[in-house]
Amino acid sequence: MLGSGLIQGLAVTARNFVGSFHDPKRLTTLEYPEKKTVLPEAFRNFPFLVSENAEDPMGTLRCVACQICEKECPPQCIYIEKSKDKKPDATGKMQIYPAIFLIDSSVCMNCQICVEVCPFDAIKMDHEYEIATQDRFKALLLDREQLAKPNSYFHSIRPEEAAEVDGRLATERKAAEEKAKAAAQAKAAAQAKPAPQAVAKPQPAPGGNPPKTTNPA
Amino acid sequence: MNPPFAVLDPLLERAPQILRDLLTSHLPEPWRWFVNSLLAIIVILAVFGFLFAALTLAERKILGRVQNRPGPNRTGPFGLLQPIADGIKMLSKEDIVPRDADHLLHFLAPVTLLASSILAFAVIPYGRNLVPVDMDASVLYFFAVGATTELAVFMAGWSSHNKYSLLAAMRALAQLISYELPLLLSWLPIVMISGTLSTTGIVAAQSGWRWGWMPTWHIFTPWGFAGFMVFMVAALAESNRSPFDLPEAESELIAGHLTEYSGCKYVFFFMAEYFGMIALSGMAVTLFLGGWHAPLPSLEFIPSYVWFAAKLLTLLFGFIWIRATFPRLRIDQLTRFAWKFLVPLALINLGTAAFWSLSAGWSGPFHLARWAVAVALVVVPFVVMGRRLSGGVAPRTYSFAA
Numbered sequence: 001m002l003g004s005g006l007i008q009g010l011a012v013t014a015r016n017f018v019g020s021f022h023d024p025k026r027l028t029t030l031e032y033p034e035k036k037t038v039l040p041e042a043f044r045n046f047p048f049l050v051s052e053n054a055e056d057p058m059g060t061l062r063c064v065a066c067q068i069c070e071k072e073c074p075p076q077c078i079y080i081e082k083s084k085d086k087k088p089d090a091t092g093k094m095q096i097y098p099a100i101f102l103i104d105s106s107v108c109m110n111c112q113i114c115v116e117v118c119p120f121d122a123i124k125m126d127h128e129y130e131i132a133t134q135d136r137f138k139a140l141l142l143d144r145e146q147l148a149k150p151n152s153y154f155h156s157i158r159p160e161e162a163a164e165v166d167g168r169l170a171t172e173r174k175a176a177e178e179k180a181k182a183a184a185q186a187k188a189a190a191q192a193k194p195a196p197q198a199v200a201k202p203q204p205a206p207g208g209n210p211p212k213t214t215n216p217a
Numbered sequence: 218m219n220p221p222f223a224v225l226d227p228l229l230e231r232a233p234q235i236l237r238d239l240l241t242s243h244l245p246e247p248w249r250w251f252v253n254s255l256l257a258i259i260v261i262l263a264v265f266g267f268l269f270a271a272l273t274l275a276e277r278k279i280l281g282r283v284q285n286r287p288g289p290n291r292t293g294p295f296g297l298l299q300p301i302a303d304g305i306k307m308l309s310k311e312d313i314v315p316r317d318a319d320h321l322l323h324f325l326a327p328v329t330l331l332a333s334s335i336l337a338f339a340v341i342p343y344g345r346n347l348v349p350v351d352m353d354a355s356v357l358y359f360f361a362v363g364a365t366t367e368l369a370v371f372m373a374g375w376s377s378h379n380k381y382s383l384l385a386a387m388r389a390l391a392q393l394i395s396y397e398l399p400l401l402l403s404w405l406p407i408v409m410i411s412g413t414l415s416t417t418g419i420v421a422a423q424s425g426w427r428w429g430w431m432p433t434w435h436i437f438t439p440w441g442f443a444g445f446m447v448f449m450v451a452a453l454a455e456s457n458r459s460p461f462d463l464p465e466a467e468s469e470l471i472a473g474h475l476t477e478y479s480g481c482k483y484v485f486f487f488m489a490e491y492f493g494m495i496a497l498s499g500m501a502v503t504l505f506l507g508g509w510h511a512p513l514p515s516l517e518f519i520p521s522y523v524w525f526a527a528k529l530l531t532l533l534f535g536f537i538w539i540r541a542t543f544p545r546l547r548i549d550q551l552t553r554f555a556w557k558f559l560v561p562l563a564l565i566n567l568g569t570a571a572f573w574s575l576s577a578g579w580s581g582p583f584h585l586a587r588w589a590v591a592v593a594l595v596v597v598p599f600v601v602m603g604r605r606l607s608g609g610v611a612p613r614t615y616s617f618a619a
Contacts, residue, residue: 001603002606012542017282017283017538026285027286028285
């Protein structure tokens with residue numbers, strides 16, 4: 001009969017109207033500034049630098065200034081200057097560190113390629129999305145102090161990935177320690193019978209050309 | 218004021234009159250009439266101005282709820298200050314008049330529209346003895362004034378010198394001619410039955426109870442129900458409300474006749490649309506829903522104006538509910554629906570009312586027969602013409618889409 005469709009339509013809207021008062025499924029709005037949505041772990045927005053210690057973020061950056069991310073970054077928004085001195089990195093090896101690490105967040109396109117190429121797990125994608133500023137230029141160019149966030153923060157936003165990274169770094173550190181121990185033992189063993197090897201080492205003549213070194217590999 | 222009413226009514230029922238007399242009784246006689254009228258105008262403007270503001274908020278809230286979102290809730294507690302914020306925004310906007318527009322008509326259109334929609338409030342009985350102007354032909358006056366609003370819409374569309382506005386104006390005229398007829402035909406039976414064109418007389422004709430409990434409102438008769446339905450559909454079209462909001466169709470005519478209006482003039486149009494909707498709902502309450510009468514004898518202690526307000530708000534909620542549900546009609550569907558369906562139905566309804574009036578003396582088993590014949594006279598044409606209306610058109614078959 002004419003009009004039955006109209007009544008069906010009115011019933012649908014009435015169900016939604018009444019349902020919005022008692023059924024949370026029918027009123028899904030999250031009132032944003034007061035309440036925030038729970039982000040999935042894989043959510044990503046702008047990279048940050050992982051530091052081991054929240055007390056001393058600049059001293060414990062995992063980044064070793066290898067500049068792979070700088071070279072891989074498609075929009076070229078990363079700028080790194082290497083340090084002159086060295087300090088132990090996450091695995092205890094002596095490494096250089098970034099004296100300057102800049103990311104221009106107005107250029108960054110959140111592609112996560114820097115994270116994927118980093119061999120040291122030093123740069124990760126953040127969950128922070130309230131990053132509007134009043135200044136178009138300086139405030140969008142983030143330096144390493146602004147980029148550095150402690151490992152505990154990494155654990156808080158991505159517990160699974162952070163645990164996996166920590167485990168890998170721990171095994172690497174252990175391997176490095178064992179290697180160092182083995183090297184120390186070998187050294188001690190070598191020191192026990194020192195004479196022949198010391199003689200075998202060629203001494204460059206003073207003032208003369210240094211001998212050509214072969215490929216160390 | 219009627220002495221018997223004044224004695225019978227409780228204090229609350231007479232509160233408006235008492236308040237008015239407190240203010241004006243000390244005035245000399247020739248002044249009293251003038252100040253009384255002025256007071257009525259001020260009260261109408263204040264009450265319906267406030268209702269307009271509340272209605273814009275209520276509409277947005279209800280539409281939001283229907284669409285599973287909370288609606289405006291940022292301005293003040295629960296968004297209650299939203300109408301004030303909207304008002305400040307609209308009034309502080311620049312008033313732009315197109316260079317090629319007809320300046321006089323462009324200015325006059327919103328003024329005419331608002332004035333005519335406010336005039337319609339003059340004859341509605343808001344409660345017992347609460348009618349601003351009690352004239353003999355007040356129903357006729359109401360619909361004559363109501364027809365002026367469409368003229369103002371045409372003025373707005375023509376004077377804007379804009380193709381969208383002009384298209385909207387053409388549509389408005391087509392809509393006016395199509396829907397004015399069923400609107401008028403739908404309430405004619407009431408004039409036939411109650412024998413008066415006065416709104417107070419029509420309300421008085423709906424007092425009393427059938428079988429001791431059922432109100433004798435016009436909607437509770439077969440012809441009254443059919444008339445009410447036709448009236449509400451035509452009222453939707455007359456007040457340019459969805460699904461008949463063709464003149465201002467936002468998606469196709471970029472707001473139609475409102476395209477070239479901004480600021481205060483736009484507010485006038487907006488206000489007039491809501492005033493028109495409120496006035497038509499008030500008239501529907503008066504004509505079909507028993508005016509200010511209580512729905513049950515035991516509820517008569519509640520003041521009459523409260524009942525009127527309750528019925529009015531219910532109808533207004535219905536308007537909003539319909540807006541939230543139905544998509545807009547096409548112009549050919551609109552006119553076809555009016556001419557091929559509403560007008561014949563309203564004409565047949567006139568015959569039904571005539572039968573009802575002639576069979577008023579039937580009693581016993583004939584009383585049942587009277588109801589059966591009247592119901593058949595309403596339902597059979599509806600079903601038959603409904604089939605013809607949708608025959609060959611619905612359900613639609615699509616050539617390419619599944």
